[in-house]
Amino acid sequence: MLRSQLLRILMASTILVVLSSFAATPCVPAFVKVAHKEIHISSADYAFERNPRMNAVSAKFIKKYITTNTDNLDVIREKSASIFELMDAVFNKYKLPVELKYLAVVESELNPTAVSRVGAVGTWQLMPATAKILGLKITPKVDERKSVRKSTKAAAIYLRDLHTEFKDWLLVLAAYNCGPGPIYAAMKKSGSKNFWMLQKFLPAESRQHVHKFIATHQYFEAIESMKSTDDWKYMASR
Template structure:
């Protein structure tokens, strides 16, 4: 009986190990498309997930590299399993991001770095690591002192969100001056600039995604990106998420300034690291110009009709009174229907909305 029990335990342990490191992790099917997306078969299922382009501070994740895609999907699946934890982080982000974002902007730090404290401390000021790093940004005591913070038994300013964010921004800028890449800065924030620079010198590679780093550091940026994607674009990962998790990530929260997925990310922006986040906003200018052209009577060949001097959005009222009247009307139509619905919900729940009217 004892021998049989031992065999059963060994088989059970082997099964557990097999589940922890399934073979599918290294044998997914990848299909790269010309538009930058990548299709993959999720492990253990017949579901195909289309991965949209992902970027950190303006630098795209090279999803066409199978190693990178495997690591990205693995981390994304791991992070998306924790429903209560993700909802708790989202509620903290609603409270703390409005404090963090202006400080990042003041010090010219890309706003993607606001997701670092989610990985570092779960956005908790009382968090302390076994090595002594503490506060929202998990600064080491000496690093915190170097950037002007007081760290003592009775007064630890690493637990002050504003002061610790300022110190972290100064530290991030110094790392960027040394490494010249925001992805490498994120890696250096986790493992130290010395480690990252040493690996760069040894391998002759300056791409975070191709550098061989410590195991924790090699997954660090993927974890940051996972929180960024799950909190801002959860619906595009619907095949990976449980329905309850997706419902939690897309349900409007009191005080939240944007609703995830209302304005999906497309294309690039003029400034690195400033991709548009999901937010309530106007329809595209093309739509407005097309509608305005219909109001002022634009001809089929794209030229103004004889009774309209110009269809320019910036034309003066004296030149095109009809166009300006139409534009004033379009200011009323500028909201998406979904936003009007949120205004209705806010009024019904007696929540003071955080958005105001703005002009097209």
């Protein structure tokens, strides 16, 4: 039953992104304040500029990612409640969209001891230099990147600063992966500041990083919708 419901959301999300590509006016990012003054991400934030070929490629990747990773995402969801509660509190404190917590799923599968091949550590996969700039302690005996609370605070500060720099959350997600340099290079090559127009000039890993976030966000929000309304209202712009 759950798998059939997830297939419904996959079909709905694919139709949404493809249809949005033909809109006469591109959708303005919809990071808006809602009830309780919390900030949320809606499907409008993923609206593509008019480029059907690019939309089809992105939509195909997102659909395939959810389909092939459903079992793993189910396992992560089972252990996510207390971690997400902590992250929500931190992001609300810094007036950031709480849905940014799904970036930690992409980064580490919520594993606080995860270590990447290039030395990024923790739930938020922070590199040593970045972590120290953000105020985390790293010594032979202590690595605060492994603290979910402290690393989430550091990630929130970093994400906030990146948004101050780029004013676009999709570019922020890409920059979190590759740093600001490649973003500016892609802007220059494409002549655009819109992620969907410049993404082909980004490193493949960073481009897919954003797609994985969108897919993960859609998966978790679909589950929440099934628990409450079962009508996929989260798919509509708020």
